[in-house]
Amino acid sequence: MLIIGLTGGIATGKSTVSKYFREGGIPVIDADQIAREILQPGERPYRKVVEHFGREILQPDGVQIDRQKLGAIIFNDPEKRRALNGITHPAVRRRMLTQILKYYISGYRACVLDVPLLIESRLDKYCSKIVVVDCDRDTQVQRLMARDGISYENAQSRINAQLPMEEKKRYATRVIDNNEDKTRTAQQVEEVIKNWMPSQFSTWGLLVAPVAIIAGAASLWVAGKNLFGGWTLSVGSSWLAASLFIN
Ligand SMILES: CC(C)(COP(=O)(O)OP(=O)(O)OC[C@H]1O[C@@H](n2cnc3c(N)ncnc32)[C@H](O)[C@@H]1O)[C@@H](O)C(=O)NCCC(=O)NCCS
Numbered sequence: 001m002l003i004i005g006l007t008g009g010i011a012t013g014k015s016t017v018s019k020y021f022r023e024g025g026i027p028v029i030d031a032d033q034i035a036r037e038i039l040q041p042g043e044r045p046y047r048k049v050v051e052h053f054g055r056e057i058l059q060p061d062g063v064q065i066d067r068q069k070l071g072a073i074i075f076n077d078p079e080k081r082r083a084l085n086g087i088t089h090p091a092v093r094r095r096m097l098t099q100i101l102k103y104y105i106s107g108y109r110a111c112v113l114d115v116p117l118l119i120e121s122r123l124d125k126y127c128s129k130i131v132v133v134d135c136d137r138d139t140q141v142q143r144l145m146a147r148d149g150i151s152y153e154n155a156q157s158r159i160n161a162q163l164p165m166e167e168k169k170r171y172a173t174r175v176i177d178n179n180e181d182k183t184r185t186a187q188q189v190e191e192v193i194k195n196w197m198p199s200q201f202s203t204w205g206l207l208v209a210p211v212a213i214i215a216g217a218a219s220l221w222v223a224g225k226n227l228f229g230g231w232t233l234s235v236g237s238s239w240l241a242a243s244l245f246i247n
């Protein structure tokens with residue numbers, strides 16, 4: 001299975017690019033979405049975050065986390081940001097792994113991991129390819145302020161909480177330029193899908209190969225007991241397994 005890591009700076013356009021991958025038939029695992037789920041009441045990371053940051057980060061209902069308040073704390077303080085990451089990231093990673101397995105078992109040929117902090121948290125090493133979504137800093141600031149309704153200073157501190165784009169781009173297999181209109185961005189994603197998608201044969205190979213290997217081993221055992229036909233079966237199964245894997 002091809003695992004494509006998708007990253008970029010805040011508001012450079014990862015969700016926009018994700019949408020085009022989904023439209024191209026490739027499932028996307030969204031780390032921001034998972035991070036939201038684990039901060040719901042009842043989840044263990046929720047409890048730890050409230051314990052660590054205190055009840056003042058809760059909304060007036062005294063239950064839900066006020067994301068704006070928590071954001072204001074962690075985007076302006078590297079130490080507190082590290083503490084939050086230390087609580088949330090292991091749980092996010094576990095859920096991402098479960099989702100990857102789900103897609104693998106369902107026979108998908110590829111999936112995208114949409115992770116803003118892919119490079120910072122060293123998840124890039126588990127990806128076969130890395131897509132970095134880029135736009136110039138002024139555009140990024142403008143889009144972030146417009147989308148989240150935040151001030152120029154707030155936008156700057158959120159951008160500065162991440163690795164600079166120049167650094168992220170060094171890890172890219174492919175940079176998607178998201179400075180122009182969305183149609184141009186969609187075309188770049190289409191190109192990526194066309195160039196990178198593994199053949200249907202190789203996906204089936206990954207699913208069928210373990211069965212073929214077991215069949216090969218079993219027939220070797222039978223062949224040891226005699227039967228010319230058994231050898232034929234074992235060689236045939238092993239060849240099938242090898243060829244599916246190699247693909
Ligand atoms: C601080 C929180 C509550 C702010 O919530 P808010 O709804 O305002 O923002 P949202 O979750 O939509 O994130 C928006 C963007 O902020 C950036 N961002 C989020 N968390 C971090 C972080 N810890 N460090 C740097 N950038 C971050 C990402 O680019 C993300 O796409 C929230 O982002 C959070 O829980 N962050 C910790 C979990 C995390 O690291 N998530 C990132 C993916 S693993």
Ligand SMILES: Nc1ncnc2c1ncn2[C@@H]1O[C@H](COP(=O)(O)OP(=O)(O)OP(=O)(O)O)[C@@H](O)[C@H]1O
Nearest residue numbers: 009010011012013014015016143147178180181182
């Ligand atoms: N090519 C584009 N032209 C105009 N607006 C765009 C373009 N790409 C994205 N946007 C807008 O910019 C904003 C940020 O884009 P998006 O939400 O995709 O970024 P993101 O990288 O996923 O952000 P985050 O890091 O916060 O998750 C959104 O309002 C989106 O509609």
